[in-house]
Amino acid sequence: MIALSLQEVQELAEAILRHHGFSEPHVHAVARAVLAGERDECASHGLWRLLGCIDTLRAGKVSPDAEPEVIDQAPSIVRVDARGGFAQVAFERGAPVLVEKARANGIAALAINRCVHFSALWTELEVLTEAGLVALACTPSHAWVAPAGGSKPLFGTNPIAFGWPRTGKHPFIFDFATSAIARGEIQLHERAGKAIPLGWGIDAAGQPSTDASAVLNGAMLTFGGHKGSALSAMVELIAGPLIGDLTSVESQAWDAGSKSSPYHGELLIALDPKRFLGDAVDQHLARAEALFDGIQNQGARLPSQRRYEARERSLRDGVKIPEKLYEDLQGLLA
Amino acid sequence: MIALSLQEVQELAEAILRHHGFSEPHVHAVARAVLAGERDECASHGLWRLLGCIDTLRAGKVSPDAEPEVIDQAPSIVRVDARGGFAQVAFERGAPVLVEKARANGIAALAINRCVHFSALWTELEVLTEAGLVALACTPSHAWVAPAGGSKPLFGTNPIAFGWPRTGKHPFIFDFATSAIARGEIQLHERAGKAIPLGWGIDAAGQPSTDASAVLNGAMLTFGGHKGSALSAMVELIAGPLIGDLTSVESQAWDAGSKSSPYHGELLIALDPKRFLGDAVDQHLARAEALFDGIQNQGARLPSQRRYEARERSLRDGVKIPEKLYEDLQGLLA
Numbered sequence: 001m002i003a004l005s006l007q008e009v010q011e012l013a014e015a016i017l018r019h020h021g022f023s024e025p026h027v028h029a030v031a032r033a034v035l036a037g038e039r040d041e042c043a044s045h046g047l048w049r050l051l052g053c054i055d056t057l058r059a060g061k062v063s064p065d066a067e068p069e070v071i072d073q074a075p076s077i078v079r080v081d082a083r084g085g086f087a088q089v090a091f092e093r094g095a096p097v098l099v100e101k102a103r104a105n106g107i108a109a110l111a112i113n114r115c116v117h118f119s120a121l122w123t124e125l126e127v128l129t130e131a132g133l134v135a136l137a138c139t140p141s142h143a144w145v146a147p148a149g150g151s152k153p154l155f156g157t158n159p160i161a162f163g164w165p166r167t168g169k170h171p172f173i174f175d176f177a178t179s180a181i182a183r184g185e186i187q188l189h190e191r192a193g194k195a196i197p198l199g200w201g202i203d204a205a206g207q208p209s210t211d212a213s214a215v216l217n218g219a220m221l222t223f224g225g226h227k228g229s230a231l232s233a234m235v236e237l238i239a240g241p242l243i244g245d246l247t248s249v250e251s252q253a254w255d256a257g258s259k260s261s262p263y264h265g266e267l268l269i270a271l272d273p274k275r276f277l278g279d280a281v282d283q284h285l286a287r288a289e290a291l292f293d294g295i296q297n298q299g300a301r302l303p304s305q306r307r308y309e310a311r312e313r314s315l316r317d318g319v320k321i322p323e324k325l326y327e328d329l330q331g332l333l334a
Numbered sequence: 335m336i337a338l339s340l341q342e343v344q345e346l347a348e349a350i351l352r353h354h355g356f357s358e359p360h361v362h363a364v365a366r367a368v369l370a371g372e373r374d375e376c377a378s379h380g381l382w383r384l385l386g387c388i389d390t391l392r393a394g395k396v397s398p399d400a401e402p403e404v405i406d407q408a409p410s411i412v413r414v415d416a417r418g419g420f421a422q423v424a425f426e427r428g429a430p431v432l433v434e435k436a437r438a439n440g441i442a443a444l445a446i447n448r449c450v451h452f453s454a455l456w457t458e459l460e461v462l463t464e465a466g467l468v469a470l471a472c473t474p475s476h477a478w479v480a481p482a483g484g485s486k487p488l489f490g491t492n493p494i495a496f497g498w499p500r501t502g503k504h505p506f507i508f509d510f511a512t513s514a515i516a517r518g519e520i521q522l523h524e525r526a527g528k529a530i531p532l533g534w535g536i537d538a539a540g541q542p543s544t545d546a547s548a549v550l551n552g553a554m555l556t557f558g559g560h561k562g563s564a565l566s567a568m569v570e571l572i573a574g575p576l577i578g579d580l581t582s583v584e585s586q587a588w589d590a591g592s593k594s595s596p597y598h599g600e601l602l603i604a605l606d607p608k609r610f611l612g613d614a615v616d617q618h619l620a621r622a623e624a625l626f627d628g629i630q631n632q633g634a635r636l637p638s639q640r641r642y643e644a645r646e647r648s649l650r651d652g653v654k655i656p657e658k659l660y661e662d663l664q665g666l667l668a
Binding site for chain 2: 073074075076077079104105106107108109111134146147148149150151152154160162164172174176178223224225226227228229230233234236237238240241242243244247249250269271273275276277280284285287288290291294295298299300301303
């Protein structure tokens with residue numbers, strides 16, 4: 001393993017993105033997202049992700065210098081046309097308008113269109129909870145997941161994320177795929193020649209399978225049976241047609257086998273507790289803390305606890321990445 | 335079984351509610367909800383539910399003649415104080431304002447406070463999809479469900495419902511508990527002396543159990559492990575403290591063992607596709623239809639299909655209810 005300080009992680013990420021022609025806003029925004037992933041020990045959204053970013057660029061499937069356009073769509077809707085760039089800059093341009101609209105009207109939506117997304121939604125939600133807002137986010141991906149009762153890939157891994165602000169504490173945030181497991185997890189099993197548990201997916205004939213390759217060529221399943229499947233359909237609808245953007249099937253068709261990051265849309269909804277509660281806001285947010293105590297006092301964990309513990313370690317000690325990954329990243333600077 | 339026309343169902347429901355002193359708005363609104371449940375073969379939300387309604391009234395836990403107050407809370411938030419009455423009248427008063435605000439601003443929220451709720455969310459969503467809106471609804475209940483990794487009841491069965499309008503067709507609607515199963519299903523197993531499947535709940539010692547009574551005295555589990563648990567926490571937060579209303583623990587404390595319907599709040603969010611999409615709305619709603627085709631063409635079902643099929647049967651043939659239930663209902667008229 002190679003030890004890196006967070007400063008070094010950021011500089012490495014920025015150097016790679018800059019070397020490949022990304023404009024400065026994209027260099028900074030994508031590097032920040034990658035740094036957050038590495039820092040919080042979400043390796044799949046950390047430095048490793050840069051390999052996919054550059055592959056996506058080489059496939060011509062992301063614009064390195066897109067300048068997002070912010071559109072004031074309605075009193076409580078802001079749209080950002082990412083113009084084919086990574087989602088991070090589009091989010092950064094739209095977020096202040098979303099915050100302003102949520103504060104003015106109580107609830108507001110940010111629709112990001114035509115963005116290339118690698119689905120680290122929690123980093124975006126932290127910006128909104130930091131502003132004191134409650135927030136929801138979701139995005140489709142590529143058609144890898146069968147609906148409950150079906151056998152053919154139709155839905156993406158379709159993450160749903162939710163954030164709740166906490167005074168003087170890390171926010172309550174969850175961010176999970178509506179698929180039973182991340183696709184990368186199945187790929188890791190395939191590479192290691194290991195069987196996967198039943199319930200992760202089915203083979204091309206629609207039969208339950210523990211063979212990672214068979215499932216990657218068949219279909220993944222949603223978490224939670226028909227309920228998870230219903231939620232996955234909801235993500236397709238509200239972060240797809242509702243905002244005039246692609247479903248996971250359509251995004252995959254556009255990808256045309258290049259295995260790039262998905263190109264589609266994202267929907268964020270922000271709610272302002274101050275507008276719901278007025279002067280009573282502190283009293284009611286304190287009752288939310290009682291709910292969190294009720295979870296933790298019985299030995300259960302809050303959804304983001306593992307990530308915050310990792311963050312504390314990384315801020316203190318830096319991070320370690322596999323030597324092979326470090327070499328691959330250095331290769332991107334050649 | 336006793337055969338009843340839908341007209342007879344409605345008249346019976348209205349007669350019972352009127353006999354017990356409910357005011358005319360409550361008589362009509364609650365009877366409509368009960369009729370919808372019976373018609374759609376959701377027996378637990380049909381005529382059977384009236385027994386619980388009258389028990390709740392006798393326990394002094396619902397106001398029979400509350401006149402809801404509609405509060406224009408913010409440009410995109412309407413609140414309705416149900417003043418201790420059943421939720422249906424409060425929803426009917428708030429829904430037109432929610433529709434108006436969603437159409438004006440693109441997205442809006444309806445917070446119903448201090449209502450007694452029996453969680454038939456899909457009937458409310460049909461009103462909003464009928465108005466061309468996309469909608470989400472959720473509500474806590476009583477603390478019966480342990481968080482993932484815990485062993486003590488904390489969350490309610492916390493349903494989440496979602497609706498999507500379809501031109502010339504029944505809307506796409508799902509409405510499910512975030513618990514692994516409805517509490518009533520476990521009660522039915524208990525009454526029948528049947529074992530329940532593993533995964534529905536744990537006993538008072540926190541151990542997985544197939545004993546219905548042990549689980550009813552222990553804790554139910556959420557669907558989908560830590561993901562369902564996270565969603566259940568979200569419902570507690572956004573339909574509880576965010577709108578200044580009770581969590582499932584607090585609602586149960588207020589109930590004080592009377593086993594009445596829960597008393598708390600409900601949050602609805604409505605989004606107007608026309609404001610998101612402008613002139614392109616028809617083109618994009620057609621792409622949603624392609625997603626539904628993609629589900630049905632592989633033999634999977636849309637979430638509400640069973641309910642719509644039941645509705646068609648009931649509209650044609652009327653319904654049948656158990657003789658014992660019919661007698662119990664007649665008993666409420668004595």
